[in-house]
Amino acid sequence: MSAKALDGEAVYSFTLDDAAEVGIIFLLEDVRTESLDVRLLGPDGLEFPIFHAEGYSARRDVPMIETWLEPGDYRIVLSPAQSPGILTVYLKRP
Secondary structure (H helix, E strand, C coil), X not given: CCCCCCCCEEEEEEEECCCEEEEXXXXXXXXXXXXXXXXXXXXXXXXXXXEEEEEEEXXXXXXXXXXXXXXXXXXXXXXCCCCCCEEEEEEECC
């Protein structure tokens, strides 16, 4: 996250061939930012807010969601101000 400000850029992409329950886990380390917005974009205009925070600071945080998704192409996009820290995305699916 410190290399440059990411404004709506995909940080992770995946494709589901069949509908499935999916878990998305984020590992945030040493993050300090004025704004952090993480969304899941998918087929048919799907836009699912995953995480939003203002004045966010964390030494280590692990937000997670589980949701049912239809088949298609998905992107996880991040829109923070440039900030120190590391974001790692893990996807859990059957």
